[in-house]
Amino acid sequence: MDQLVIGQTLAFAGDPFVEGPGAARHSTRGAVLIRQGRIAEMGEADTLRAAHPQAAVTDMGSALLSAGFIDAHVHYPQTGIIASWGKRLIDWLNSYTFPEEMRFTDPAYAAEIAERYFDLALAHGTTSMCSYATIHPASVDAFFAAAQARGMRALAGKTCMDRNAPDGLRDTPQSAYDDSRALLERWHGVDRLSYVITPRFSPTSTPEQLMVLGQLWREHPDCLMQTHLSEQTDEIDWVKSLFPQARDYLDTYEAQGLLGEGAVYGHAIHLTARERDRLREAGASLVHCPTSNTFIGSGIFDMAGLVASGLRIGLATDTGGGSSFSMLRTMAAAYELAQLRGTALHPSQLWWLATVGSARALRIEDKVGNLAVGMEADLVALDLGSTPAIAQRSGRAGDLWEALFPTIMMGDDRAVAGVWIGGKRQL
Template sequence: MTQVTAYRAAILHSLADPAQVGLDASYDYYEDGILVVADGHISDIGPADQVLARLPAAAELLNFEHKLITAGFIDTHIHFPQTEMIASYGEQLLDWLNNYTFPEEGKFADPVHAKRVASFFLDELLRNGTTTAMVFGTVHKASVEAFFTESDKRNMRMIAGKVMMDRNAPDYLLDTPESSYIDSKDLIERWHKKGRQLYAVTPRFAPTSTAEQLDMAGRLLQEYDDVYLQTHLSENKQEITWVKELFPDRAGYLDVYDHFGLLGERSVFAHAVHLEQAECERMSETDSVISFCPTSNLFLGSGLLDLPAMENHNIRVGLGTDVGGGTSFSMLRTISEAYKIQQLQQHKLHPLKALYLATLGGARALSLDDKIGNLAIGKEADFLILDLHATPLIQTRMNNTHSLFEQLFVLMMLGDDRAIAETYIAGQRQYQREQASK
């Protein structure tokens, strides 16, 4: 017999991009609502009095006080091997890679190390309310095997890939065009669409791949037309200059990837904070995606993404924490920094737009909005229970709010992992904060 569980609390979820439909049409909110889950999917949602009237008699009903239910957060760019080097001091991108990142990633030649870090990383995501992420492994095939094995155990919907990197890195981190193709192909065959796991072809960024390797990446995308592509783009001005030196025949950074057939609806480019007009137009033409990584862009001094400009070009944008360049696993902290970045450019990031970016916008960026991203009936039941009294300060501030939008903004500005009371994956609770109470 199907187990039916109903969750009663305030409920808020995104329906569409506020920039496209306006604020009022972009969300559903039930001050006293019920979310019903059966067989890992959402089977009903609505005002409590209406849902109670049609709830099966055998359903379990769970009541939550001072809580808000919303869809699970979606992180469109993060590096699991950089977990233990987060908050490494005082460098910009290229020096930071050489001094911190590459030595750390060298440890992932050891499958035992990879398994331990993958397990911690996934548990940290759950603790922060992230239910789906697009994830970099290392150049080592075993790092991605370990990641997918641990993710599959938790039934999380994850996208990940083995880094392809055959130059401009330490010898112990280099593969070859041929070995990167073979290893990636083996991982695709083993893991892509196994349960909720999905694969992303993963050249680190143009400077660490030869033309031959980027050609192999394009070949993989042709052979497997439903896999993803993830890489970095126009993060740092020094990096952009380097790319132009390495690929003098190409019109610019994006054109390097375009030349090898790496643009498209499942291609996610992290950062993109220094795009030229023609590059924005090409991103839009190919329906390619930007992952906006606020905490990393600030921490590494890379630059500020002009979000409205990307919207004007109809480019899909998701949020990324970019751990370990990013300084927090928390999408709430990431939203907070995104707000500040837009403020610096005289743009406003409305709380409903921020919620959209962290949930349904991320799902659309990853072409998964038919499965996840909000609490629509039929979607996979990845959702959060947020604690509106998570800390004394948050509780005090909530008592002084006068609207839903204010409450949401308080969570954005003051919230972090402590605001995540419970995290559910396909209807199963995978995390519960010890202090959380129903």
């Protein structure tokens, strides 16, 4: 049966970084018609109700209907250690991340954490994500099995590391290639799942491992490749010592065939001019992880400069280096960091980053990330008065953006009034 979900609707007909807030399309009493898991029609509620009298109606009142949030950079195995007191990146990895990832030798533990992660993500309105797993193939199986059971569009890959990691968390160039290929063949393109080739970052992969993963990517160019780039200054110094022949951090990937369309680099805070140029020329994507950047003290992402350079940019929680599962909190942190660089991101830009922008970064913008006819029906409904503090501020609003901004800055899972995956209501 057709479904009609009614509420305020927010969609994008363009890029608000280019066109301004006018790129958005807002209706105070709109509706989304869902048929067989996709958006079949968009329009005014009264018009669609009259045209489809047999449709099952879910009236969300004044809640804001949007495409579900897309978290473009996640470490689901770090779910259990989120908000752990930390120092710098390398200390944090050694103190928390690596000991936790050792536990994923147990498939049952991997399945438990995967279930917990998806429950938390959905509770915060996140309907798609791109995750790192651990070196263990079972960690990938657990993630994809949990996503598949929920009917979600999800992306992930086995994390590959053959040096500078503890015993039990290292593979080899050959095993990284073999395991990644087997997982790719098992999961890529199954239902709404996509495999991502995943070297953790250059310090934990030898040139030989990066090379074979570059070979695997050439063999399967329809996959994405994800890794980390220029997160912290001491990390960059470490990369220089490990790759003395490289022109810069990006060159450690580029030299091994890990730069191109479909490359997704997390963080990218301390880029050189050459790196910016090459990333743009190659059609690569960057993912901004603002709560992580502040939590671990990494630096301030140059949103305005990188957008002006023409790069694809997504937004992410970076669970669990990031300190929240919420893309609302992530938008708030992105706003705060941009302010420190003298740029006030408009609410339309923040919302676009968390939906269309992240979908573009992951090259799935033809499937999810926007309310448009033909798109998969992954939706979130937001209560714009979810707490007394938010309600008293949004009650004074003169337009949509003034009503929405308090939820961006102060909202959490209490604001999530409904979530639909492939047209099926989850919350």
